[in-house]
Amino acid sequence: MKVLIVNGPNLNLLGTREPEIYGTTSMEDYLEGLQSEFSSHEIFYYQSNIEGEIINRLQLDDFDALIINPGAFTHYSYAIADCLKNIRKPKVEVHISNIYKREEFRQKSVTAANSDAVLSGFGMEGYRLAVLSLK
Numbered sequence: 001m002k003v004l005i006v007n008g009p010n011l012n013l014l015g016t017r018e019p020e021i022y023g024t025t026s027m028e029d030y031l032e033g034l035q036s037e038f039s040s041h042e043i044f045y046y047q048s049n050i051e052g053e054i055i056n057r058l059q060l061d062d063f064d065a066l067i068i069n070p071g072a073f074t075h076y077s078y079a080i081a082d083c084l085k086n087i088r089k090p091k092v093e094v095h096i097s098n099i100y101k102r103e104e105f106r107q108k109s110v111t112a113a114n115s116d117a118v119l120s121g122f123g124m125e126g127y128r129l130a131v132l133s134l135k
Contacts, residue, residue: 003038003131004063005031007047007081008071014096014124015110021097023123030124038131053082065090067130072097074109084114093128095120 007027010017014028029044035043046057051073058066058080064105066089073080074095084091098121112118117133119126 001040001065001134002042002044002063003065003067003134004057005043005045005067005069005127006057007045007069008073009049010056011069011071012047013047023088023096025124030127034128037128041131043131051077051079055079058083058087061087063089065092065134067092067094067127067134068111069094069096069127070111074111076110078110081111081114085109086109087114089135092133093117093118094126094130096126096130097121 012023013029015029027047031043031045044063048054048057054070054073064132068084068091070077070080070093091114093109093115095118099109099122109118119129122129125133
């Protein structure tokens with residue numbers, strides 16, 4: 001199975017960005033472990049700070065399942081939400097932090113309704129749990 005992981009804005013800073021919330025592991029380091037553990041799957045990664053680039057990547061349609069952490073786009077990107085609605089493959093939305101324990105504006109996801117499941121608050125482990133759920 002080809003699994004695409006897409007991260008939104010500022011998630012390129014994982015490992016250094018607010019370590020008390022996001023931890024100290026970079027996405028690249030975490031991906032190595034995921035790819036090793038799930039060697040029977042092809043796991044691809046894409047990150048962008050630009051909404052349209054994320055939509056363009058999703059529309060390539062070269063994957064079997066999607067794990068997406070839209071970052072701040074979670075809370076207001078109806079464009080990404082519409083794109084997700086048109087993807088007819090398994091989709092899991094992941095949030096490293098528990099968005100319901102954060103600022104009020106972060107507690108609403110406009111993209112979640114177009115995903116099959118949402119994982120929030122498991123730290124980086126949320127990506128692993130998402131892969132497990134897609135098996």
